[in-house]
Amino acid sequence: MNKRLVIITGSNRGLGKALVDVFVREGTEDIIVGISRTYVEQSSPRYVDVGADLSSIEGCESVLLMLGQLIERDAFEQVILFNNAGRLGEVVPSFQASPYDIAQTIFVNQTAPMILQNGLLSIGSSQNVAVEIVNLLSGAALKAYDGWGAYCASKAGLLMATQVLGTEINLHQLPAKVWGFAPGVVDTEMQTTLRTLDSSQFSQVERFQCLFAEGQLRSPASVATFLYQAVGNPQFENGGFYDIRSF
Template identity: 40%
Template structure:
């Protein structure tokens, strides 16, 4: 049985991926999020606020529990926030702290626990971090998002190096899904243009129908998970510029 532990399954990419993978009777999905939004026979919802680090530290091992019938286990670190949009000096310190807890600290703790629990277990293993083009390109007003996603990329790079040195049978990917039609993009388009000078680019993309759907991204993610032999690079970008 294939087990998929996916964070942030209440909406967007995480929800779409859980639904896509949940269509197969050979898969079991464990969704970790604050809200329950899926009704699938092979889906288990675990309510958790991943920005609550003390609670995560107390419960992380139980969040990642899978039965003995597992033949593969995949962790998808998807939950995240764009944080407060605005230039440094105008955003709150609290918003920076929250974004780093959700986007960096919690996936690192989950990945650390995943390795502790499964490194020596005889199952196929995969860790996928949902990154962003903002990890690899600077955008004004997105300091928390750019910095945290860059950190997530580096986490994946270190994990890949460590698993190679340990000769571990494991796949690691950091995937930028492109510009996706989610609530996060709605926040971007409604932000203050003075605090984010690239806003109009994203408004135009929405109006021109250039945003990817969460469902199309989920299908691509599943392809990476299920056919790793087709993907040699750790850093993957699904972004397809408009012609």
């Protein structure tokens, strides 16, 4: 198996934590880097925990500096990036959203993934390492949900950025692949937060409460296992957008 560096943003809980766990367990040759603002306990010597705030250019640049040094030091054949960190932001009608919350949500969900994917492509081409990027999207990239203005906009923006980069990878024949993935409704803190909202904040809160009560949420571990098997699989094409509900 190739010696891979696997980078997972938003690694301390939810889907990101489940991705760390599956790569540590199954990817016996992989080195795994987890990035979030909160330390995550993980005893594997193949795991590196990085504390960083991805809501600023400086935070993203410090992460890229560290990753560049790591890739230069070690002979990786492939780098995989899961742009997974995300925030729902304040759930209010979009005309009432605060400037700070709009800016933070769009930065973490769209700008930071774009900065990180560009940085890794540049490191990959200078170090001769193939790069695969998986951008965590959502059905909200295509469908308007009231109260989720910045979240929907950021996921739609990241979907377009994925498609543009995919086109450019083909055009410039880069040794890279980028694709987007919607994980369905996953049992994480993001969903717990949603269910506590009032219907005046989010008209569909009852639907999400019912999905939970009926046991219809996917476990983070099952989605992480799906993604573990999907990377490197040619079925997931450069520039594509895949929804777990179609499989």
